[in-house]
Amino acid sequence: MSGREAAATAVQLVGGLALAPFLPGLVQHWKARLQGRRGPTPLQPYRELRRLWRKSSVDVEGAGIVYRLAPALTAGSVAVAVLLVPVAAGSPDLGVGRDALVLAGLLALARFAVAAASWEVANGFALMGASRDLTIAVFVEAALVLALAVAALVSGSTDLVAMVAGTSGTQAWTDPALALGAVAFALVVVAETGRQPVDNPDTHLELTMIHEGPLLEYAGRDLALLHWAAAVRHWLVLVLAAQVFLPHPTDPWVQLALLPVVLAVLCAGLALTETLVAKMRILLAPRLLAVAALVALLGVVAWLVETG
Amino acid sequence: MSFAVVVSLGAAAVAAGGLLAVARRSFTLGLTTQGMGCALLAGGGLWALVTDEAAGASFTSAFDPRVGIDGLSGLFLGVLGAVGAAALVFATRYLQPSGRGRAIGALTAVFVLVQALVLVARDPLTFLVAWEAMTLVPAAVILVARADELARRTVFFYVALTHLAGAGTWVAILLLAREGAIGDPSVIASGSGVQIAIALAALVGMGAKAGLMPLHVWLPLAHPIAPAHVSALMSGVMIKIAIYGLIRVLVEWLGVLPEWLGVLVLGLGALSSVAGVVYALFQHELKRLLAFHSIENIGIIVLGLGACLVLRARGADAWAAFALAAALLHTVNHALFKALLFLGAGSFEKAVGSLELDRLGGLIRRMPWTGGAFLVGAVAIAGLPPLNGFASEWTTLQSLLRLPAYGGVADGTAGALALAALAATAALAALCFVKVVGLVLLGPARRDAVAHAQEAPVPMRAGIVALAGACVLLGVAPGLLFGSLVGLAPWASAVPTSIGLDLPGTGLFRSGGIALVLVALVAALYVLRGRRVAAPAPTWACGQLVERRLDWTSAGFTKALRLVLEDVLRPEREIDVRVEGGVVQEVAYEGRVPHLFEERLYRPLTALAMEGAHHARRMQSGRLGTYVGYLLALVLVVLTAAKLGVLG
Numbered sequence: 001m002s003g004r005e006a007a008a009t010a011v012q013l014v015g016g017l018a019l020a021p022f023l024p025g026l027v028q029h030w031k032a033r034l035q036g037r038r039g040p041t042p043l044q045p046y047r048e049l050r051r052l053w054r055k056s057s058v059d060v061e062g063a064g065i066v067y068r069l070a071p072a073l074t075a076g077s078v079a080v081a082v083l084l085v086p087v088a089a090g091s092p093d094l095g096v097g098r099d100a101l102v103l104a105g106l107l108a109l110a111r112f113a114v115a116a117a118s119w120e121v122a123n124g125f126a127l128m129g130a131s132r133d134l135t136i137a138v139f140v141e142a143a144l145v146l147a148l149a150v151a152a153l154v155s156g157s158t159d160l161v162a163m164v165a166g167t168s169g170t171q172a173w174t175d176p177a178l179a180l181g182a183v184a185f186a187l188v189v190v191a192e193t194g195r196q197p198v199d200n201p202d203t204h205l206e207l208t209m210i211h212e213g214p215l216l217e218y219a220g221r222d223l224a225l226l227h228w229a230a231a232v233r234h235w236l237v238l239v240l241a242a243q244v245f246l247p248h249p250t251d252p253w254v255q256l257a258l259l260p261v262v263l264a265v266l267c268a269g270l271a272l273t274e275t276l277v278a279k280m281r282i283l284l285a286p287r288l289l290a291v292a293a294l295v296a297l298l299g300v301v302a303w304l305v306e307t308g
Numbered sequence: 309m310s311f312a313v314v315v316s317l318g319a320a321a322v323a324a325g326g327l328l329a330v331a332r333r334s335f336t337l338g339l340t341t342q343g344m345g346c347a348l349l350a351g352g353g354l355w356a357l358v359t360d361e362a363a364g365a366s367f368t369s370a371f372d373p374r375v376g377i378d379g380l381s382g383l384f385l386g387v388l389g390a391v392g393a394a395a396l397v398f399a400t401r402y403l404q405p406s407g408r409g410r411a412i413g414a415l416t417a418v419f420v421l422v423q424a425l426v427l428v429a430r431d432p433l434t435f436l437v438a439w440e441a442m443t444l445v446p447a448a449v450i451l452v453a454r455a456d457e458l459a460r461r462t463v464f465f466y467v468a469l470t471h472l473a474g475a476g477t478w479v480a481i482l483l484l485a486r487e488g489a490i491g492d493p494s495v496i497a498s499g500s501g502v503q504i505a506i507a508l509a510a511l512v513g514m515g516a517k518a519g520l521m522p523l524h525v526w527l528p529l530a531h532p533i534a535p536a537h538v539s540a541l542m543s544g545v546m547i548k549i550a551i552y553g554l555i556r557v558l559v560e561w562l563g564v565l566p567e568w569l570g571v572l573v574l575g576l577g578a579l580s581s582v583a584g585v586v587y588a589l590f591q592h593e594l595k596r597l598l599a600f601h602s603i604e605n606i607g608i609i610v611l612g613l614g615a616c617l618v619l620r621a622r623g624a625d626a627w628a629a630f631a632l633a634a635a636l637l638h639t640v641n642h643a644l645f646k647a648l649l650f651l652g653a654g655s656f657e658k659a660v661g662s663l664e665l666d667r668l669g670g671l672i673r674r675m676p677w678t679g680g681a682f683l684v685g686a687v688a689i690a691g692l693p694p695l696n697g698f699a700s701e702w703t704t705l706q707s708l709l710r711l712p713a714y715g716g717v718a719d720g721t722a723g724a725l726a727l728a729a730l731a732a733t734a735a736l737a738a739l740c741f742v743k744v745v746g747l748v749l750l751g752p753a754r755r756d757a758v759a760h761a762q763e764a765p766v767p768m769r770a771g772i773v774a775l776a777g778a779c780v781l782l783g784v785a786p787g788l789l790f791g792s793l794v795g796l797a798p799w800a801s802a803v804p805t806s807i808g809l810d811l812p813g814t815g816l817f818r819s820g821g822i823a824l825v826l827v828a829l830v831a832a833l834y835v836l837r838g839r840r841v842a843a844p845a846p847t848w849a850c851g852q853l854v855e856r857r858l859d860w861t862s863a864g865f866t867k868a869l870r871l872v873l874e875d876v877l878r879p880e881r882e883i884d885v886r887v888e889g890g891v892v893q894e895v896a897y898e899g900r901v902p903h904l905f906e907e908r909l910y911r912p913l914t915a916l917a918m919e920g921a922h923h924a925r926r927m928q929s930g931r932l933g934t935y936v937g938y939l940l941a942l943v944l945v946v947l948t949a950a951k952l953g954v955l956g
Contacts, residue, residue: 058848059844060845060846060847060848061845062670064672066683066745066749068834071833071837072830072833072834072837073830076826079829080822080826080829083825093818095821096821097808097815097816097817097821098815098816099816099817100815101706101814102702102817102822105691105692105693105698105701105702106693108690108691108692108734108738109692111738112687112690112692112738112741112742115742116742116746116750118746119742119745119750119860120746121751121847122854122860124849124854124860130742130865131864131865131866131867132868134735134738134742135868137738137739138735138736138739138869140735141731141732142729142731142732142735145705145728145731146724146728146731149709149724152709153709153713156713157813157814157815158813158814158815159814159816160815161815216848216850217847217848217849221836222837225833282868283868287872293728297724297725297728300720300721300724301721301724303712304712304716304717304720304721305717308716308717
């Protein structure tokens with residue numbers, strides 16, 4: 001393994017597994033600042049994880065193995081996704097391949113585990129959240145796959161490393177196909193990270209909640225794993241946004257060096273949207289994501305016209 | 309001893325088992341013998357697939373009965389045998405040796421044999437005879453199993469539709485035979501009228517048999533009312549044999565089809581997959597829901613087939629072969645998990661009676677083996693890694709992605725639309741099977757019979773668990789089969805061998821590595837989670853009282869989607885509030901999602917046909933003189949036509 005590969009792997013593993021909670025922390029921090037509050041430090045998610053890790057879990061009476069296994073399965077599948085998503089053009093294969101469409105499958109597996117667990121506890125709020133999450137996921141997955149398809153067509157492969165290399169430079173500004181793919185992917189980012197206008201991470205109000213619903217019964221280490229998995233989702237989609245859909249340098253070393261800056265800017269972007277945009281009615285969110293899918297489809301058509 | 313001998317031995321064992329099942333004393337022995345015969349069929353078939361050699365006769369257009377076997381037949385024989393073996397082991401305890409049970413046991417053997425005959429038929433006559441028998445035998449099974457009004461109406465509908473549309477199969481095969489093109493793709497010119505006619509006829513005839521929309525309406529009616537092991541054979545294998553026919557005609561015998569035909573096939577596949585799963589979501593009975601999922605999965609298979617046709621027309625032969633292999637892999641996978649789910653449903657039905665989704669619950673605790681295997685099947689059909697459903701959906705997605713890469717603007721856009729449709733289908737299937745798993749396996753039991761359900765006897769469990777094992781195996785190592793499937797394409801093609809799927813131009817699907825890392829991580833995290841439980845606690849639900857009467861239902865869980873798709877689905881609901889003295893006394897609520905294909909497409913057509921029949925009846929006066937007049941008129945018309953030279 002060359003030095004470059006080793007560095008890329010280190011950033012990928014340390015960033016994805018250990019630094020991911022910093023991202024939602026940063027968003028919350030900046031959001032508070034933008035709203036004129038002092039707010040928590042960006043390290044707040046770590047403190048919460050530490051607190052939860054020390055607490056004991058609660059096993060709901062009558063709940064079985066599916067309920068107990070769901071947090072581990074969710075965390076496990078996003079962790080495999082971390083191994084899958086490269087941070088730079090030189091990242092090596094870590095034994096799980098680097099295919100973009102496999103990523104969609106792993107994210108779906110995490111969703112399935114949490115939703116199935118909410119049936120175990122027969123908690124109405126959990127099921128409400130799960131039902132909404134899976135409904136929105138129908139449109140998210142279509143938009144995600146089409147956005148990835150645009151990047152795959154531009155770079156000639158669904159290999160994520162090839163995508164990072166194939167979309168490098170300022171293509172994202174100049175190539176209409178990639179620009180449209182980026183717009184679609186931006187909406188996917190908002191949905192996958194559970195942020196406004198699709199979901200509101202700050203509320204547990206039954207009328208509006210999506211992702212928080214299925215977590216209501218969990219406590220202790222279970223809840224810590226689920227919160228960590230949510231933070232890792234931030235890492236996965238933001239890294240993809242930075243290294244595929246936004247302009248990024250061609251040289252892997254520079255890619256690695258710039259990544260933290262771009263991630264911070266993207267977090268600031270999420271904080272800004274959360275401040276400016278109100279939560280939309282839940283049943284309008286699928287429409288928004290259907291629009292995202294259509295935009296990505298336009299991206300494919302644009303690519304066909306360009307190359308045809 | 310070659311595979312042909314093994315397959316013949318298997319067929320003989322199935323036949324002998326069928327005879328044995330007729331007698332009460334040898335009933336179980338008969339079913340077991342049939343099961344072993346099926347295992348032989350599977351072994352011989354897979355052997356033929358792996359060696360990819362032909363044995364016996366080769367294809368002929370002459371009406372001269374002969375049989376033979378090649379790689380493609382071998383694959384489908386393997387599927388038939390594997391599903392059949394599991395289903396028959398299951399049936400040894402599922403069926404009672406009553407008169408009715410013994411008749412069904414014997415008919416099962418006939419059903420397996422006629423399906424095998426379609427697969428080994430090498431001439432048009434044998435093929436068509438076996439094809440028709442394959443339609444009629446399950447109808448007979450359903451009528452033997454239950455003789456009520458509903459079953460009779462359903463069977464009538466099933467036979468009528470599959471025969472009306474099935475005429476397409478006859479037209480296609482007879483036209484092929486007339487051209488002498490059976491087994492010889494060089495005869496029919498690409499883009500010629502006869503090529504298009506044969507392709508369209510095959511799509512109608514075999515599409516109807518496969519349950520492809522819009523000719524699917526018989527499937528959700530007929531599959532649920534058959535006995536479970538026959539449902540498994542119907543959904544798992546019979547509709548796949550229609551796919552076998554489509555592959556023979558469209559991919560093998562017709563040469564290269566024009567692109568628009570591939571796009572048409574793609575459109576039919578997209579329609580079936582999305583609409584199939586959407587209607588499955590709103591079903592409230594488990595077997596009916598599973599039947600709609602068969603339509604969805606046939607749609608996914610046909611998407612792969614469509615991609616294959618378009619890519620072949622575009623000259624992208626390598627990816628055309630991968631697309632065909634994707635369709636075949638999904639055929640195998642769907643056969644495995646759908647048979648598993650139908651057999652599981654049969655076990656549940658035997659244990660608790662009705663399969664109304666809202667009245668089950670918690671069965672994984674009462675029936676851990678059956679329930680656990682059912683859970684595996686549900687995750688597999690939802691297309692999630694690391695099980696087999698994901699492997700074939702991934703390959704199909706990859707194939708569809710190649711349509712824009714190799715195609716023009718029109719077929720490229722069609723490919724992108726199909727890609728989005730398949731992604732949405734996978735997410736919808738996940739939604740649907742979260743619902744099924746939740747309502748059937750998890751949570752509290754919703755009625756007494758369910759709370760006291762007993763685990764199924766060992767043979768029934770064994771059949772189901774074996775299928776679950778196959779789902780895991782093909783999920784972890786799809787590459788074991790994929791290489792052979794790529795080799796089945798009539799044009800030369802190959803893929804690098806590995807246990808995962810190393811297709812060029814992808815990021816490589818390392819299924820083995822993913823499964824390994826995933827299982828290791830989940831196990832480690834589960835151990836880390838520890839058993840530090842403060843105290844068992846009731847469901848918290850934010851402090852609200854959890855009331856059993858307010859348990860979530862199937863309709864409740866899918867309501868969000870129903871509202872989103874309201875404009876398309878046109879759900880109906882009726883709320884009746886009875887107020888007396890200013891106080892609400894009673895609220896009656898009824899809601900349903902109508903099957904629009906039936907109501908908007910079939911009902912008007914039926915009405916039109918009845919209207920036509922009404923008019924035609926006027927010609928039937930019953931008087932001899934009128935009929936002589938008709939004959940005279942006909943003769944005059946023919947003579948005039950001959951005189952004018954219209955008849956040539």
